[in-house]
């Protein structure tokens with residue numbers, strides 16, 4: 001008997017079709033009585049590099065601009081980002097960080113020297129967005145700065161003076177310089193990257209060489225007053241576990257007398273199937289959708305394997321795994337500067353964001369921070385801008401819908417679900433995670449990776465006594481639906497009514513290619 005036939009009979013017998021959901025093979029057990037770890041809000045961090053139109057045009061327009069701004073920073077961009085509660089912002093790169101000399105970006109703007117951004121399009125920048133402007137942006141957003149220092153072409157002196165300039169209130173040359181530039185009080189800066197991709201654009205170093213450099217630089221990055229730095233070491237290429245081993249070994253050896261030489265360890269992983277043929281962000285077929293989603297699931301393997309190496313030296317998980325660059329990387333939009341990495345953002349990007357956030361939640365005992373690349377106009381962006389106009393992308397809406405998980409207690413889950421297969425390959429059709437917030441509300445996020453088949457799910461809430469379920473959904477008619485300038489939004493959050501809660505059991509029908517977040521009270 002076919003499913004359609006069965007449902008026809010059920011209708012004739014006046015049996016609700018919702019019961020069909022109970023015959024499904026998809027089951028989720030949420031262990032609401034076994035919360036242990038917290039999902040750090042910093043998992044929802046962002047990355048803003050001097051790359052293309054991320055900073056210039058996307059964030060910074062200058063205080064003479066006709067685009068509404070506060071001290072040169074776009075008001076519309078700040079307002080949109082405040083709505084998703086950005087917890088942290090990484091800057092100034094990326095590859096750019098290792099050719100950035102911070103003293104060129106302070107003092108009167110008209111007197112700042114120009115520089116050539118050799119990594120990204122070879123364009124000349126006027127350094128009008130520098131340290132004070134970045135710290136102002138963080139204050140406007142209410143987020144923590146994450147500064148990445150220059151190891152590749154900088155010096156220990158230069159980096160240590162930057163820390164002093166930013167965080168010291170004492171009697172010293174850098175504090176005096178900061179005051180001269182108009183900022184009396186020191187800022188608080190906790191997160192500090194000691195180099196970026198030091199195996200590549202950060203200086204083409206070996207793991208051993210970098211481990212020594214890390215020690216040398218870190219030692220001279222001082223804590224001033226009560227400002228305690230959380231130093232993030234550069235990881236190796238995504239799958240280089242021996243790099244992780246080298247740094248962790250050194251950390252273990254130096255632990256004790258060289259406290260704080262490394263507090264976090266960085267992992268970068270972009271969802272790209274073939275670096276020579278990345279493919280269009282918007283013009284794709286189901287096999288591309290499948291490839292992208294399968295590729296992104298490798299994040300789980302990477303985090304698991306790097307964590308296992310870290311566990312050997314740090315069983316108590318004191319060192320955070322910091323995924324400070326992740327996201328989709330597609331071909332640039334036709335006609336745009338290839339060095340500017342400007343790409344559109346579709347429902348597929350929303351799916352990739354949801355899957356990765358679910359993975360980070362699952363590993364939140366080790367993953368303490370992540371920064372999606374990048375915040376505005378670059379790669380998998382939250383926002384796209386064109387002159388005065390602004391677009392909120394599908395990825396933005398996932399960050400908004402998922403913000404309920406920030407600083408919530410992770411609820412362990414057991415998910416049994418059917419596969420989504422094409423050809424000989426298959427992946428789980430559902431990605432999920434659950435948490436309980438400080439007010440006791442349970443949130444369950446479910447992503448149906450299958451673009452053409454809805455999934456019925458039966459969910460048991462162990463140790464919870466919820467009586468009411470509400471929900472939100474992000475989906476669209478087509479896989480490549482996107483939001484564009486001057487058009488109504490095709491992808492956004494809508495309310496969801498496909499979940500029922502009876503006697504502690506939830507039944508949910510998750511539409512094809514959709515992301516749902518349920519709230520159980």
Ligand code: AHR
Pocket residue numbers: 049093094095096196197325373374379
């Ligand atoms: O995000 C774009 C670039 O990707 C960053 O500058 C670099 O760190 C990475 O390779």
